[in-house]
Amino acid sequence: MTEDQILVARILRGDMEAFRNLIKVHERLVSHMVSRLIKQREDHEEICQDVFLKVHEKLGVFNFQSKLSTWIATIAYRHAINFMKKKRILIEEVSAESLVERFVDHETPEEIFIDKDLDAYVKTLIEKLPAQYKMVLTLFHLDGMNYEEIGEITGMPEGTVKNYLFRARNILKEKIKTQTSKEEIV
Amino acid sequence: MNIDKEKLKGQMEEEKTLSPITTEDVEAIGRVLAVLENEDKSIQLSSNFSDSIIKQVMHKRAKENRFGWFGYLAGIVGLIVMLIISLSLVEFKFDLGFLKGIANYSGLFLFGIAFICLLNILEKRFIRFSSE
Numbered sequence: 001m002t003e004d005q006i007l008v009a010r011i012l013r014g015d016m017e018a019f020r021n022l023i024k025v026h027e028r029l030v031s032h033m034v035s036r037l038i039k040q041r042e043d044h045e046e047i048c049q050d051v052f053l054k055v056h057e058k059l060g061v062f063n064f065q066s067k068l069s070t071w072i073a074t075i076a077y078r079h080a081i082n083f084m085k086k087k088r089i090l091i092e093e094v095s096a097e098s099l100v101e102r103f104v105d106h107e108t109p110e111e112i113f114i115d116k117d118l119d120a121y122v123k124t125l126i127e128k129l130p131a132q133y134k135m136v137l138t139l140f141h142l143d144g145m146n147y148e149e150i151g152e153i154t155g156m157p158e159g160t161v162k163n164y165l166f167r168a169r170n171i172l173k174e175k176i177k178t179q180t181s182k183e184e185i186v
Numbered sequence: 187m188n189i190d191k192e193k194l195k196g197q198m199e200e201e202k203t204l205s206p207i208t209t210e211d212v213e214a215i216g217r218v219l220a221v222l223e224n225e226d227k228s229i230q231l232s233s234n235f236s237d238s239i240i241k242q243v244m245h246k247r248a249k250e251n252r253f254g255w256f257g258y259l260a261g262i263v264g265l266i267v268m269l270i271i272s273l274s275l276v277e278f279k280f281d282l283g284f285l286k287g288i289a290n291y292s293g294l295f296l297f298g299i300a301f302i303c304l305l306n307i308l309e310k311r312f313i314r315f316s317s318e
Contacts, residue, residue, distance in 0.1 A: 016240055023236040035229045045231055046300070052239045053246075122221045140217050142226065143198065169198065169215055176214035 004068040011059055015100055023052055026072050029143065033076040036138055037131050038083060047083055051076045070145070074153045077135075118179065125175055133168040136161055189214055 001009075010018035027048070035046050038058055066156050084091075126134065135154065139145045140161075151158045199206045203311065220270050228261075232238075288295060 003270035016243070020236045020240060020242070023239060027231055027235060031229060031231050032195060032226045035226065043231070044229065045235070048231060048235070049242070050237055053242060056239075056243055116216070119221060122217055126218065126225075137218075138222050138226070140222055141194065143216075172218050173211050176217060177210050180214070181287070 002064075003130060005064060007132075008059060008062065008064075008068070011056070021055060022055070022164070025144060027052075029069060029073055030076045032138070033073055033135075034080050038079040038089075043083070047080060048076075051079050054079065061084045070149045070152055071109070073139075073145075073149075075077070075142075077153050118176075120180055122172075122176060125172055126159050129172070132156075133164050136164040140165055194219070 007018055007022055008161055011022065030048050030051050031044070035044055035052070040048065051072075056071055058075070062068070066074075073131070101119065129137075132154065136156075139150045139153065140147075145153070147158045147161045150161045153160070156164070194216055195207055195212045198211065
Protein backbone atom coordinates (compact mmCIF):
# COMPACT_ATOMS: atom_id res chain seq x y z
CA MET A 1 0.00 0.00 0.00
CA THR A 2 1.35 3.44 -0.95
CA GLU A 3 1.32 6.45 1.37
CA ASP A 4 -1.53 7.99 -0.64
CA GLN A 5 -3.59 4.80 -0.36
CA ILE A 6 -3.11 4.70 3.42
CA LEU A 7 -4.07 8.38 3.69
CA VAL A 8 -7.21 7.91 1.57
CA ALA A 9 -8.24 4.78 3.52
CA ARG A 10 -7.93 6.72 6.80
CA ILE A 11 -10.03 9.60 5.45
CA LEU A 12 -12.70 7.20 4.21
CA ARG A 13 -12.88 5.74 7.72
CA GLY A 14 -13.74 9.27 8.90
CA ASP A 15 -10.32 10.34 10.23
CA MET A 16 -10.39 14.14 10.10
CA GLU A 17 -6.70 14.50 11.01
CA ALA A 18 -5.85 12.51 7.89
CA PHE A 19 -8.00 14.86 5.82
CA ARG A 20 -6.24 17.83 7.42
CA ASN A 21 -2.93 16.29 6.30
CA LEU A 22 -4.23 15.91 2.76
CA ILE A 23 -5.22 19.59 2.73
CA LYS A 24 -1.83 20.69 4.09
CA VAL A 25 0.03 18.66 1.46
CA HIS A 26 -2.05 19.82 -1.52
CA GLU A 27 -3.21 23.36 -0.61
CA ARG A 28 -0.27 24.97 -2.40
CA LEU A 29 -0.99 23.10 -5.64
CA VAL A 30 -4.72 23.88 -5.51
CA SER A 31 -4.10 27.53 -4.67
CA HIS A 32 -1.70 27.91 -7.60
CA MET A 33 -4.01 26.10 -10.03
CA VAL A 34 -6.91 28.38 -9.10
CA SER A 35 -4.92 31.61 -9.08
CA ARG A 36 -3.45 30.92 -12.53
CA LEU A 37 -6.95 30.84 -13.99
CA ILE A 38 -8.90 33.27 -11.83
CA LYS A 39 -7.66 36.78 -11.33
CA GLN A 40 -10.24 37.85 -8.71
CA ARG A 41 -8.40 37.49 -5.41
CA GLU A 42 -11.60 37.85 -3.33
CA ASP A 43 -12.97 34.57 -4.73
CA HIS A 44 -9.68 32.67 -4.49
CA GLU A 45 -9.95 31.18 -0.98
CA GLU A 46 -13.61 30.26 -1.34
CA ILE A 47 -12.92 28.39 -4.59
CA CYS A 48 -10.00 26.53 -2.98
CA GLN A 49 -12.29 25.52 -0.08
CA ASP A 50 -14.91 24.25 -2.52
CA VAL A 51 -12.23 22.19 -4.28
CA PHE A 52 -11.28 20.40 -1.05
CA LEU A 53 -14.94 19.86 -0.11
CA LYS A 54 -15.42 18.22 -3.50
CA VAL A 55 -12.26 16.14 -2.97
CA HIS A 56 -13.69 14.90 0.35
CA GLU A 57 -17.03 14.12 -1.26
CA LYS A 58 -15.56 12.22 -4.23
CA LEU A 59 -12.66 10.47 -2.48
CA GLY A 60 -14.65 7.24 -2.29
CA VAL A 61 -14.69 6.92 -6.09
CA PHE A 62 -10.97 7.72 -6.57
CA ASN A 63 -9.47 4.52 -8.00
CA PHE A 64 -5.73 5.35 -7.97
CA GLN A 65 -5.49 5.17 -11.76
CA SER A 66 -3.49 8.40 -11.45
CA LYS A 67 -1.51 10.10 -8.69
CA LEU A 68 -3.61 11.64 -5.91
CA SER A 69 -2.09 15.06 -6.62
CA THR A 70 -3.03 14.81 -10.33
CA TRP A 71 -6.60 13.89 -9.40
CA ILE A 72 -6.86 16.82 -6.97
CA ALA A 73 -5.35 19.18 -9.56
CA THR A 74 -7.95 17.95 -12.10
CA ILE A 75 -10.77 18.79 -9.69
CA ALA A 76 -9.21 22.22 -9.02
CA TYR A 77 -8.84 22.94 -12.75
CA ARG A 78 -12.42 21.89 -13.60
CA HIS A 79 -13.84 23.76 -10.64
CA ALA A 80 -12.01 26.94 -11.66
CA ILE A 81 -13.18 26.55 -15.28
CA ASN A 82 -16.79 26.05 -14.10
CA PHE A 83 -16.48 29.15 -11.92
CA MET A 84 -15.26 31.14 -14.93
CA LYS A 85 -18.18 29.89 -17.02
CA LYS A 86 -20.65 30.75 -14.25
CA LYS A 87 -19.22 34.25 -13.93
CA ARG A 88 -19.13 34.53 -17.74
CA ILE A 89 -15.38 35.04 -17.75
CA LEU A 90 -14.17 34.41 -21.27
CA ILE A 91 -12.02 31.32 -21.80
CA GLU A 92 -10.15 32.17 -24.97
CA GLU A 93 -9.35 29.69 -27.69
CA VAL A 94 -6.11 31.11 -29.05
CA SER A 95 -4.69 29.95 -32.36
CA ALA A 96 -0.97 30.03 -33.16
CA GLU A 97 -1.42 33.13 -35.36
CA SER A 98 -3.43 35.11 -32.83
CA LEU A 99 -0.94 34.21 -30.12
CA VAL A 100 1.87 35.74 -32.18
CA GLU A 101 -0.35 38.75 -32.92
CA ARG A 102 -0.77 39.35 -29.19
CA PHE A 103 2.96 39.77 -28.75
CA VAL A 104 3.56 42.12 -31.67
CA ASP A 105 5.02 45.39 -30.38
CA HIS A 106 2.50 48.20 -30.20
CA GLU A 107 4.34 49.90 -27.40
CA THR A 108 2.70 52.76 -25.59
CA PRO A 109 4.99 55.32 -23.87
CA GLU A 110 4.11 53.58 -20.59
CA GLU A 111 5.25 50.22 -21.92
CA ILE A 112 8.48 51.74 -23.17
CA PHE A 113 9.07 53.01 -19.63
CA ILE A 114 8.30 49.56 -18.17
CA ASP A 115 10.76 48.01 -20.61
CA LYS A 116 13.59 49.53 -18.59
CA ASP A 117 12.99 46.90 -15.92
CA LEU A 118 13.30 43.42 -17.44
CA ASP A 119 11.26 41.67 -14.71
CA ALA A 120 8.43 44.16 -15.17
CA TYR A 121 8.67 43.57 -18.91
CA VAL A 122 8.47 39.78 -18.35
CA LYS A 123 5.37 40.39 -16.19
CA THR A 124 3.66 42.27 -19.01
CA LEU A 125 4.51 39.41 -21.39
CA ILE A 126 3.05 36.85 -18.96
CA GLU A 127 -0.11 38.93 -18.65
CA LYS A 128 -0.52 38.70 -22.43
CA LEU A 129 -0.20 34.92 -22.29
CA PRO A 130 -3.61 33.13 -22.46
CA ALA A 131 -4.57 31.25 -19.26
CA GLN A 132 -4.22 27.74 -20.78
CA TYR A 133 -0.69 28.48 -22.00
CA LYS A 134 0.29 29.85 -18.62
CA MET A 135 -1.25 26.81 -16.93
CA VAL A 136 0.64 24.33 -19.13
CA LEU A 137 3.92 26.22 -18.68
CA THR A 138 3.67 26.35 -14.88
CA LEU A 139 2.39 22.78 -14.45
CA PHE A 140 5.32 21.49 -16.50
CA HIS A 141 8.15 23.62 -15.15
CA LEU A 142 7.08 24.67 -11.65
CA ASP A 143 4.92 21.74 -10.54
CA GLY A 144 7.08 19.17 -12.33
CA MET A 145 4.22 17.35 -14.07
CA ASN A 146 4.66 15.42 -17.31
CA TYR A 147 2.68 15.81 -20.56
CA GLU A 148 0.35 12.92 -19.70
CA GLU A 149 -0.52 14.33 -16.27
CA ILE A 150 -1.10 17.82 -17.70
CA GLY A 151 -3.32 16.28 -20.38
CA GLU A 152 -5.31 14.47 -17.73
CA ILE A 153 -5.77 17.64 -15.66
CA THR A 154 -6.71 19.98 -18.50
CA GLY A 155 -8.49 17.45 -20.72
CA MET A 156 -6.18 18.39 -23.62
CA PRO A 157 -4.57 15.76 -25.86
CA GLU A 158 -0.86 15.26 -25.19
CA GLY A 159 0.01 16.77 -28.58
CA THR A 160 -1.83 19.98 -27.70
CA VAL A 161 -0.02 20.18 -24.36
CA LYS A 162 3.35 19.88 -26.13
CA ASN A 163 2.26 22.44 -28.71
CA TYR A 164 1.12 24.98 -26.11
CA LEU A 165 4.32 24.52 -24.15
CA PHE A 166 6.50 24.89 -27.21
CA ARG A 167 4.63 27.96 -28.52
CA ALA A 168 4.53 29.68 -25.13
CA ARG A 169 8.22 29.15 -24.47
CA ASN A 170 9.25 30.10 -27.97
CA ILE A 171 7.37 33.35 -28.08
CA LEU A 172 8.44 34.39 -24.57
CA LYS A 173 12.10 33.56 -25.03
CA GLU A 174 12.29 35.37 -28.38
CA LYS A 175 10.71 38.52 -26.91
CA ILE A 176 12.98 38.43 -23.86
CA LYS A 177 16.11 37.79 -25.93
CA THR A 178 15.24 40.73 -28.20
CA GLN A 179 14.66 42.93 -25.17
CA THR A 180 17.93 41.85 -23.54
CA SER A 181 19.91 42.56 -26.69
CA LYS A 182 18.22 46.00 -26.95
CA GLU A 183 19.34 46.73 -23.36
CA GLU A 184 22.88 45.61 -24.14
CA ILE A 185 23.09 47.98 -27.12
CA VAL A 186 21.85 50.87 -24.95
CA MET B 187 15.79 32.92 -8.68
CA ASN B 188 15.26 29.28 -7.56
CA ILE B 189 15.02 27.81 -11.05
CA ASP B 190 17.46 24.97 -11.69
CA LYS B 191 19.00 25.94 -15.04
CA GLU B 192 20.38 22.48 -15.84
CA LYS B 193 17.01 20.85 -15.20
CA LEU B 194 15.27 23.54 -17.22
CA LYS B 195 17.65 23.01 -20.16
CA GLY B 196 16.94 19.27 -20.00
CA GLN B 197 13.20 19.90 -20.01
CA MET B 198 13.49 22.25 -22.98
CA GLU B 199 15.63 19.77 -24.89
CA GLU B 200 12.99 17.05 -24.43
CA GLU B 201 11.25 18.49 -27.45
CA LYS B 202 13.05 18.00 -30.70
CA THR B 203 13.50 21.44 -32.18
CA LEU B 204 15.36 22.50 -35.30
CA SER B 205 17.69 24.86 -33.46
CA PRO B 206 19.65 23.84 -30.35
CA ILE B 207 18.71 25.29 -26.97
CA THR B 208 21.18 28.04 -26.09
CA THR B 209 22.16 29.48 -22.71
CA GLU B 210 20.22 32.65 -23.64
CA ASP B 211 17.08 30.56 -24.23
CA VAL B 212 17.43 28.92 -20.80
CA GLU B 213 18.12 32.31 -19.17
CA ALA B 214 15.03 33.83 -20.80
CA ILE B 215 12.65 31.01 -19.78
CA GLY B 216 14.29 30.86 -16.33
CA ARG B 217 13.39 34.53 -15.89
CA VAL B 218 9.78 33.87 -16.92
CA LEU B 219 9.50 30.98 -14.49
CA ALA B 220 11.02 33.04 -11.69
CA VAL B 221 8.36 35.71 -12.23
CA LEU B 222 5.62 33.06 -12.33
CA GLU B 223 7.01 31.47 -9.16
CA ASN B 224 6.95 34.83 -7.37
CA GLU B 225 3.41 35.39 -8.59
CA ASP B 226 2.43 32.02 -7.06
CA LYS B 227 4.18 32.82 -3.79
CA SER B 228 2.39 36.17 -3.47
CA ILE B 229 -0.96 34.37 -3.17
CA GLN B 230 -1.40 32.92 0.31
CA LEU B 231 -4.27 31.05 1.87
CA SER B 232 -5.32 32.01 5.40
CA SER B 233 -3.67 30.21 8.33
CA ASN B 234 -6.96 28.56 9.39
CA PHE B 235 -7.71 27.34 5.86
CA SER B 236 -7.78 23.63 6.76
CA ASP B 237 -9.78 24.30 9.96
CA SER B 238 -12.59 26.01 8.10
CA ILE B 239 -12.82 23.12 5.59
CA ILE B 240 -12.89 20.53 8.40
CA LYS B 241 -15.62 22.57 10.11
CA GLN B 242 -17.69 22.58 6.93
CA VAL B 243 -17.24 18.82 6.45
CA MET B 244 -18.30 18.13 10.06
CA HIS B 245 -21.34 20.40 9.68
CA LYS B 246 -22.32 18.62 6.45
CA ARG B 247 -21.86 15.21 8.07
CA ALA B 248 -24.05 16.18 11.08
CA LYS B 249 -26.74 17.40 8.69
CA GLU B 250 -26.56 14.16 6.70
CA ASN B 251 -26.78 12.11 9.93
CA ARG B 252 -29.88 14.00 11.03
CA PHE B 253 -31.43 13.43 7.64
CA GLY B 254 -30.43 9.74 7.80
CA TRP B 255 -32.16 9.20 11.13
CA PHE B 256 -35.22 11.05 9.92
CA GLY B 257 -35.34 8.85 6.80
CA TYR B 258 -34.90 5.70 8.90
CA LEU B 259 -37.79 6.57 11.24
CA ALA B 260 -39.99 7.75 8.39
CA GLY B 261 -39.33 4.40 6.64
CA ILE B 262 -40.38 2.36 9.68
CA VAL B 263 -43.52 4.43 10.26
CA GLY B 264 -44.34 4.21 6.53
CA LEU B 265 -43.95 0.42 6.57
CA ILE B 266 -46.25 0.04 9.57
CA VAL B 267 -48.87 2.29 7.96
CA MET B 268 -48.67 0.34 4.68
CA LEU B 269 -48.95 -2.95 6.56
CA ILE B 270 -52.11 -1.76 8.34
CA ILE B 271 -53.63 -0.49 5.08
CA SER B 272 -52.78 -3.72 3.23
CA LEU B 273 -54.19 -5.92 6.01
CA SER B 274 -57.41 -3.94 6.08
CA LEU B 275 -57.72 -3.98 2.26
CA VAL B 276 -57.39 -7.79 1.98
CA GLU B 277 -59.51 -8.26 5.13
CA PHE B 278 -56.78 -10.39 6.65
CA LYS B 279 -57.77 -12.53 9.63
CA PHE B 280 -55.01 -13.78 11.90
CA ASP B 281 -54.82 -17.58 11.92
CA LEU B 282 -52.27 -19.87 13.62
CA GLY B 283 -52.61 -22.32 10.73
CA PHE B 284 -50.44 -25.47 11.06
CA LEU B 285 -49.35 -24.47 14.58
CA LYS B 286 -52.88 -25.31 15.73
CA GLY B 287 -52.39 -28.83 14.37
CA ILE B 288 -49.18 -29.56 16.29
CA ALA B 289 -50.44 -27.95 19.54
CA ASN B 290 -51.36 -31.41 20.86
CA TYR B 291 -47.81 -32.76 20.30
CA SER B 292 -45.89 -30.61 22.79
CA GLY B 293 -43.59 -33.52 23.69
CA LEU B 294 -42.48 -33.91 20.09
CA PHE B 295 -41.94 -30.15 19.86
CA LEU B 296 -39.73 -30.14 22.96
CA PHE B 297 -37.81 -33.17 21.69
CA GLY B 298 -37.14 -31.30 18.42
CA ILE B 299 -35.67 -28.32 20.28
CA ALA B 300 -33.57 -30.53 22.57
CA PHE B 301 -32.29 -32.53 19.58
CA ILE B 302 -31.18 -29.39 17.73
CA CYS B 303 -29.39 -28.14 20.88
CA LEU B 304 -27.64 -31.50 21.26
CA LEU B 305 -26.45 -31.41 17.64
CA ASN B 306 -25.04 -27.92 18.22
CA ILE B 307 -23.16 -29.00 21.33
CA LEU B 308 -21.73 -32.06 19.57
CA GLU B 309 -20.66 -29.97 16.60
CA LYS B 310 -18.90 -27.40 18.83
CA ARG B 311 -17.22 -30.00 21.06
CA PHE B 312 -16.05 -32.59 18.53
CA ILE B 313 -16.33 -31.54 14.90
CA ARG B 314 -14.86 -28.01 15.25
CA PHE B 315 -12.24 -29.25 17.71
CA SER B 316 -11.01 -31.98 15.33
CA SER B 317 -10.93 -29.60 12.33
CA GLU B 318 -8.75 -27.11 14.29
